[in-house]
Amino acid sequence: MAPLEQVTPSKAAIRLTHLLDVAFDESSRFPVDVPSIATAVGSQFKLDDEITVVEAANLENFEGGLFRLEPGRWAMLYNEQLKSPGRVRFTQAHELGHFLVHRLLQDEFHCSQAEVAGYEAQRKAMEAEADEFASTLLMPVKQFKASLAGQAIDLDMLSTASKKFGVSLTSAALRWIRSTEDSAVLVLSSDGFMNWSVSSDRALKNGAYFKTRGRVVAVPDGTLTADQEKASCRLGERLPLKMWFENAHPDAVVREMKLHCDNYGYTLSLLHLGNGDKVWAPRDWNNGP
Ligand SMILES: [Zn+2]
Incomplete structure (x- = not known):
């Protein structure tokens, strides 16, 4: 596999999307079940790392995070008291994006919306990349466009x-x-x-x-x-x-x-x-x- 620094958010999401398109039929394809993908992706992609824990952690000012527990083992945490299931799913996908795209750069990712404005430039870029990954994974372009085709948008x-x-x-x-x-x-x-x-x-x-x-x-x-x-x-x-x-x-x-x-x-x-x-x-x- 290519060094992970070269994995772009959209490439990582599209690679997963191809696997999911094959594995699921249309009736069960969406919404994407992020926790089960997160725990399977390490072995599926033959990575040296895997996510072994996916757990809720309802802390103040905390949307989600990704933490290295020990060499090769990571935990994904998310706040399940966010205002909607859609927000929780997006947060989980965002953390999965950090795992696939950024895990060789840092051992810990703490994510909260409120802090984004204060992040330094590199951190902001990583947050935007994790969001791009989440958006592409949860709403693949082909199925997203098909769901809106043929009418003026509203x-x-x-x-x-x-x-x-x-x-x-x-x-x-x-x-x-x-x-x-x-x-x-x-x-x-x-x-x-x-x-x-x-x-x-x-x-x-x-x-x-x-x-x-x-x-x-x-x-x-x-x-x-x-x-x-x-x-x-x-x-x-x-x-x-x-x-x-x-x-x-x-x-x-x-x-x-x-x-x-x-x-x-x-x-x-x-x-x-x-x-x-x-x-x-x-x-x-x-x-x-
Ligand atoms: Zn983040």
Whole structure:
């Protein structure tokens, strides 16, 4: 086997996906049972290491972790009191990603969402890689695209997909926005301000993105998301694209969908733009993001 430093997150996930596609029929293929894969993967891939313990550990500020117990033996821990089974599954898959991609670099991985912002650069990259592995393993591109094929995207479809794959709606929406050829923007906001935003490749090329890192960005007035009276609109409403992006053509229209999650106190919004609608400020037309 190639040295593990060369194993990329998506390669590791795709290799496992091929094995699972063969081992399971369609009715039992999803959601992926991460703990049983975790304990089998060491011998399956003929690694020098294996995960021998997969256990819940409900500690404060702890989502999950991976720890070397002794040479060749590792333990995967996860917090089962996370808000949803989908979050628990994603955390387990994230730790499996650390095992397959990063275990030669460190003996311990402590993972919690709250700390991600404070990690140094290398640690941030490892966390992003473990997330990429988890997303690819739990929602393989072929089956994920097939589950959404043939219709214009909406939050109902993404919600149905999230149940099939056993992940949170946010994870399914992120998987879609990172793999679609459509122009679309995903925004997570609370109390009228954006927590983060992710744009599809095409939306980025058309200037449709929000820079939220380290900044306070308000949800624009007049948008569906800003309307406190409406908790949810899964299928979407059409409104002038200018409401979201001031430099849009006056005739351009965006389909805006939103879902307010009381449990979490945030609103997930999906903006579906026309593929040809560019929203660069006039002076930025020839510049990239
Ligand atoms: Zn991690």
